[in-house]
């Protein structure tokens with residue numbers, strides 16, 4: 001098993017570039033099923049989740065391959081309507097292929113996506129919306145069989161602004177004879193990126209980035225070329241690392257408006273964040289200090305994915321802090337590992353209380369999910385002594401070459417083998 005070894009205490013200096021967004025490329029690869037033609041997607045991050053998505057396309061009979069940071073897909077030939085269990089289990093967000101598969105073939109078979117480390121992550125909102133749109137479901141053991149004759153024009157009012165459900169409805173409706181409106185749609189930048197990709201194929205979708213998305217189905221979608229938006233959570237991760245360790249870094253290929261809710265909190269703590277056209281600069285010299293309550297919520301509010309990441313910054317800042325996790329029901333598991341490093345945090349239900357100014361000490365800790373793993377990396381960077389992180393495979397799902405990038409900034413980080 002691979003792990004990370006970190007010798008903490010170094011300040012971070014220099015410049016890093018953020019790749020295209022993991023949470024954009026996954027739905028966009030699903031969208032590439034729709035046009036029976038070529039799709040060329042640039043700035044794709046080399047991550048295990050993206051490899052899984054490419055494997056799903058190949059399993060469906062499509063042509064899909066990498067060329068440096070570009071992924072080429074030709075979806076002319078499709079020979080399956082089934083998402084293999086092994087890939088459903090590896091990547092919960094494989095459910096995002098359901099909409100495009102149904103649209104393309106009229107039927108789909110998926111294994112029920114298991115919950116994961118951060119919560120049960122049901123797909124009831126996807127299923128309810130799809131039923132309203134005319135999809136028929138039947139269950140057999142641990143598989144969901146779906147069929148679609150003709151999409152029904154509908155207004156779908158989402159109970160929760162679910163990112164995945166919003167994307168799946170867009171993918172199911174883009175190529176159809178129906179008019180579909182999504183109310184309480186997710187507003188994340190990745191939704192806008194998906195709309196732009198689909199419209200680049202010839203779809204007629206508007207409103208992404210707002211709570212109301214209108215999809216005027218079209219009969220034909222054609223080839224397209226697209227460059228992904230930057231990965232905003234990767235940018236947040238590097239910004240929080242600099243804030244926690246001290247130093248002065250520039251983060252290239254970053255849109256400040258995508259991460260302003262998190263940058264606002266870092267500036268309240270005393271970090272200096274400057275916005276440039278396609279980058280930000282984060283400086284932190286003195287010990288951070290303050291007190292705040294941070295509540296996670298759908299975009300544009302504070303992102304749930306940044307909750308574990310900023311927690312590692314709060315551990316070493318002067319003051320008392322409260323984190324309230326409103327999106328996922330089990331997203332504090334990383335805290336037990338931070339406590340092993342000397343953090344003073346208690347949590348119950350949706351709320352975590354952090355008594356800052358802890359001097360973190362290196363320890364052997366385990367990542368249990370992607371962003372919780374990122375939190376442990378940041379804690380290790382600012383801790384005294386050596387930290388060894390197992391469960392590195394979780395971190396590889398969302399960060400390309402994290403050890404190399406942090407080393408470029410002056411951190412002492414290396415990938416190691418860890419006994420299973």
Ligand code: EPZ
Nearest residue numbers: 023093121122123124125126162163164165305327328370
């Ligand atoms: C996307 O997950 C992201 N993943 C997540 O990022 C992100 O944390 C999340 O959106 C929220 O921003 C990808 O885009 C691949 P949701 P998704 O549907 O679509 C509940 C990362 O670290 N819900 O908005 O699964 C759900 O259980 C990952 O990169 C239902 O109850 O998120 C959760 O509590 C982690 N029923 C809440 O809604 C449903 O049918 C938000 O889920 C669907 C969701």
